[in-house]
Structure formats: structure tokens, C-alpha cells
Amino acid sequence: MTHKTNRKKEIEPLVLPAGDKLLLHSCCAPCSGDVMNELARSGIDYTILFYNPNIHPRKEYDLRKEENMRYAEKLGVPFVDLDYDKDNWFTRIKGFEDEPERGHRCTLCFDMRFERTALYGHEHGFSTICSTLGTSRWKDFNQINGSGERAAARYPDMVYWTHNWRKGGGSQRMLDVSKEEEFYQQEYCGCVYSLRDTNKHRMDQGRPPIRHGVKYYGKPETDYEAQAMAEKAQQAGDTGQQDR
Ligand code: SF4
Numbered sequence: 249m250t251h252k253t254n255r256k257k258e259i260e261p262l263v264l265p266a267g268d269k270l271l272l273h274s275c276c277a278p279c280s281g282d283v284m285n286e287l288a289r290s291g292i293d294y295t296i297l298f299y300n301p302n303i304h305p306r307k308e309y310d311l312r313k314e315e316n317m318r319y320a321e322k323l324g325v326p327f328v329d330l331d332y333d334k335d336n337w338f339t340r341i342k343g344f345e346d347e348p349e350r351g352h353r354c355t356l357c358f359d360m361r362f363e364r365t366a367l368y369g370h371e372h373g374f375s376t377i378c379s380t381l382g383t384s385r386w387k388d389f390n391q392i393n394g395s396g397e398r399a400a401a402r403y404p405d406m407v408y409w410t411h412n413w414r415k416g417g418g419s420q421r422m423l424d425v426s427k428e429e430e431f432y433q434q435e436y437c438g439c440v441y442s443l444r445d446t447n448k449h450r451m452d453q454g455r456p457p458i459r460h461g462v463k464y465y466g467k468p469e470t471d472y473e474a475q476a477m478a479e480k481a482q483q484a485g486d487t488g489q490q491d492r
Pocket residue numbers: 302303349350353354355357358437438439440441442
């Protein structure tokens with residue numbers, strides 16, 4: 249009985265909390281793939297907005313954006329590409345560089361991205377905004393919703409949709425679509441500080457630092473980590489021979 253009820257909920261179409269079109273802030277293709285599919289399944293008119301000046305370095309930013317654009321084009325969804333105004337992002341988070349992930353630096357980062365989303369929504373007639381950021385299990389859903397709601401509250405009649413995209417099988421579907429589409433698989437949240445902290449963690453485990461643009465969902469992995477370790481060992485061996 250419970251199973252049937254849950255199943256029924258899963259297949260019900262999604263309903264917007266306000267208005268008839270949605271502005272969806274997207275952080276990357278893997279987080280937005282299933283969300284986009286679900287919105288299409290529900291017949292919701294939506295536009296993707298890509299505004300992520302936090303992503304560092306530029307190569308990683310381009311990789312994430314291009315993957316997202318590729319899937320939007322495939323589904324025929326309008327894609328708004330806003331500025332990579334990274335200088336403003338660095339100004340905004342100044343003083344909080346050493347905060348841990350999910351700390352205050354992240355609140356500032358979400359605030360900045362959602363404020364820009366809400367402004368664009370206000371200027372272009374969207375009364376509901378939302379984000380794919382909450383799809384990742386690494387994120388604090390309440391922290392994201394708080395930033396989204398604060399940004400929407402700047403404009404009359406604008407609503408931030410707090411829908412939990414992980415529920416109802418969303419987390420699994422996110423992986424499934426990422427594999428089907430062979431999306432680029434990023435290995436850190438996005439900013440230079442998350443890259444720093446992730447690389448430190450990897451070094452503590454004896455692993456090589458992240459390389460950009462090498463991992464894709466569903467593609468056989470070139471084991472670049474093993475390759476890097478072998479190269480390192482080889483170099484150490486060469487140096488040792490020279491020393492002798
Ligand atoms: S860790 Fe992620 S959410 Fe936090 S500041 Fe960096 S990019 Fe933004």
C-alpha cells in the first residue's frame with residue numbers, strides 16, 4: 249500500500265508554486281540533467297540560467313558550461329549564459345577564504361548566484377526561480393533554500409521553489425542520465441578554495457591532484473591517478489640514479 253502511494257507520487261507531474269514559467273539556475277550538467285528531464289516530463293515551461301562565477305579555473309568553468317549547454321540544446325531548452333564575473337565573486341567572499349565547505353563562504357556564494365538569478369527573473373517576467381544546486385548530496389539543502397528565498401524576497405510576487413530534487417528517486421536518476429549522456433564529472437565543488445581543500449585531502453591520501461577535463465560519467469576511466477603515481481615513482485627513480 250505504502251509502495252503504491254509512493255509510486256503514485258513519483259509519477260505525478262511537478263507543479264510550479266507560482267506563475268507559468270520557471271527560471272532554473274543551473275550549476276552543471278550532472279546536477280541539472282534529471283531536473284531538466286523531470287520539468288520536461290511535467291510540461292513546465294522553463295529556461296536555464298548559467299551564472300557561476302565561483303568556478304575556477306577558467307578551463308573548468310568552460311567545461312562545465314559547455315556540457316550544460318550541450319544538453320539544453322539537445323532538449324531544446326533556452327539557455328541564458330551570464331557573465332563570468334569572477335572578480336566580483338572574489339570580492340564578495342573576501343575574508344572567508346578559509347571557511348570549510350558548507351560554511352559561511354558557501355552562503356555568500358549561493359547568495360551571489362541567486363541574487364543574479366532573481367534579478368534576471370524579475371527583469372524577464374519569471375515569477376518562480378529555482379536551482380539545481382540542491383541536487384548534490386554534498387550540499388546543505390537548507391542553506392541553499394535560505395539563500396534562494398532571500399534572493400526571491402527582493403521582488404514582489406517572486407517565489408523560490410524549494411523542491412527537493414534528490415527525493416523520489418532523483419539522486420539515482422541523476423547518476424543514470426549522467427552516464428547515459430557521458431557528462432563531464434567534476435571532482436570538486438567549484439571555487440579555488442574547494443579545489444585547494446580537495447587537493448589537500450587527496451595529497452593526505454597519497455593521491456595526485458585533480459586534473460581538469462579527464463573524468464566523464466559512463467566512460468571507461470583512464471586511470472590517470474595510477475599513471476601519475478607511476479610517473480612520480482619513475483621520476484624519483486631517475487633522480488636517485490643521477491644522485492648515485
Ligand atoms: S565550496 Fe562551492 S559553494 Fe562553497 S564557496 Fe566554493 S564554490 Fe561556492
